[in-house]
Amino acid sequence: MTAYEHLHERIDSLSPLSESEWLDFSSRWHPHRFKKGDFMIEEGKVEKYFWFVHEGVLRAFFRRNGNESIVGFTYEGDFSGAYDSFLDQKPSDWNIQALSNVEALRISYQDLMEMYDAYKSVERWGRMFNARILIGMGRRQVEVRDFSAEERFDRLMQDSPHIFQKVPQKYLASYLGMTPETFSRMRKSTMKNSVVERT
Template sequence: MGALTHLKQRVNSLSELTEHEWEDFACRWKPLSVKKGDYIIRIGQVEHYFYFVHEGVLRAFMINQGVDISIGFTYTGDFSGAYDSFLAQQPTDWSIQATTDASLLRISYADLMDMFDRYKSVERWGRIFNANVLIGIGKRQVEVRSFSAEERFDRLFQQSPHIFQLVSQKHLASYLGMTPETFSRMRKQCMEKS
């Protein structure tokens, strides 16, 4: 499946666009290929694009007192970007880096805002997408603040088992707020149960 067809499926799953709306929207998205290790954005830069990951894996992370902390992952079929920086057009406090070679589509801030103004269906897509992001952030806050390490591991394993094949143990351990050794032990116990 081509990248634009993939994007169309994801957009239409949230808000159906007419063929005319889709053609205008689709021509604004530009392809971007990145290699493993390439940065999409770095701390201190302003995010000028919103991304769709056609293939590959991206990792969002920050550096706190010299420690690399994974804050999220985006993989095939998901949207990505430093959303706070993109929406506010202010410098970001975190970076996004490809953890695999990746095929992306991206749309500029100006083009996406124009599409929101032109088409109710695109604005609806953006509203539903942003609502889903806020719901995810809220759930993540609850996990980080009130779940034990074991509960965070189990929840991730239940909700996103495929991520264990896509992302390194080091980065998953960081995301879950545990040492790589603890993560490895929990993963082994989980596999023994299966």
């Protein structure tokens, strides 16, 4: 599957586009590659693009008092970018960095706004995507505020088990708000229990 076919599939899952709409919309998206360690966006810069990740993994994080805090990850089939910075075209408060080589497509702010105005189907896709982002943010706030470390680990394991193969342990531990040692202990316990259940 090409990057454009992948993008088409993901957009149609929320709001199907006609052939002519897709041809116009897809022409506004352009390929871009990142090497491992490259930044998609850095703190203090304005996010000029909305991104679709075809291959690879990225982490989103911010720095405070010399420490890094992970706020999320993006991988194959996900949309990415500093959404707040992109939407209001003001400097970003956080960073997005490639954890592997990444193949992506991007569309500029101006092109996306023009597509929203031109096609109801594209506007509907954007509305549904933004709704999912807001739901995810609300769920994340509840996890951080009310869930124990064990509950956060279990939910991540249940919702995104593949992430454990894609993202280094130290970054997952930061995302879950625990030390790498605690994360390692929980993962070993989960793996051990999984083996016992299969026997």
